[in-house]
Amino acid sequence: MKTTIVILSVFILIVGLIPVIKKDYWVFRVFDYPRFQKLILCLIILVLWLLLGFNDFGKLDYILFVGVVLMAIFQIYQIYPFTMFSQKMVVNSETGSDFPAITVMVINVYQDNKDYQKALNLIQTQNPDILLLVETDRNWAKEMSVLKKSHPNFIEIPQDNTYGMLFYSKLRILEHEVLHLIDREVPSIQALVELDSGDNVKIFAIHPKPPVPNENPKSTDRDAEILLVGKKVKDYDKPTLVIGDLNDVGWSYTNELFLKISGLLDPRRGRGMFNTFHAKYFFLRWPLDHIFVSKQFTLDSLKIHENIGSDHFPISAKFSLKPKNNNENYESDKEDEDTADEKIENGKSGKS
Structure with a gap:
């Protein structure tokens, strides 16, 4: 038993x-994800050490x-924040x-998921002002076309490579650009929408590639895309x-x-983790899908919804x-600015 505890201790110290x-x-980056799981493993290992007793402890x-x-x-x-x-x-x-309000829902549908009606039922029940679906191919675009009745403003980018996007809005889209x-x-x-109050809100919808060995072994592209959007938001400095799904x-x-x-x-900070992935494995869950807001907003509600057959849970929020x-x-x-610039440049040039 002691050998097992030693091995587990060395393992948790390494992955931590x-x-x-x-x-x-x-x-290196994949071990960013399971912080809560690492804490639980630490506590289990400590209990095992205590059960072993201190009598036979060496240096x-x-x-x-x-x-x-x-x-x-x-x-x-x-984890505390x-x-x-x-x-x-x-x-x-x-x-x-x-105050003017906006409701937003984000769903990674999982491209191979065929339970279209389950997704539609949730969307129609929640009826968000802004809806973003990712991992959407042409089949998903076809099955979701009924949403154009309730959300007459839309941007559709169906793709078969798991990076398709469907953006539906009840609010008027003043301008948009696919980047x-x-x-x-x-x-x-990148879209500019108009609230019923006449106020404008800019929305960036992104889904960068994750750092995984069989697709993209480095986080360079993901980090660069996230930070590049951050730069755009800072330059805009208005409600955003x-x-x-940031895959981070x-x-x-x-x-x-x-x-x-x-x-x-x-x-999420100050409220909980609101884990959206993995929907099928309760012991491997962390927050991958995000709704970030500029300082002009306050929060009415933040929810994780029931599984729609995807490997992600839907997430929605209402802001004022x-x-x-x-x-x-x-x-x-x-130093932060220089680091961000370096990461963006590395992503654009394909460097690590």
């Missing part, structure tokens, strides 16, 4: 420290035990306020949403940098547009 190494290879045993204690504390520190005990990054909307920021096979959408968790180094560069806010509020956003410094 690997993400600290800021390399773009997937083997290495004490080092490993203390190392796992410190790793557990480190994971708690990293995504708990209800932390300060809310986006403040709650005032009850009964009449290919880093990869010509991966589209993104960034939505989509909210607590990663890249997402932290994105918030600093863009000035956007994460409504109240420019004068108590939101506190991150600020970037020169």
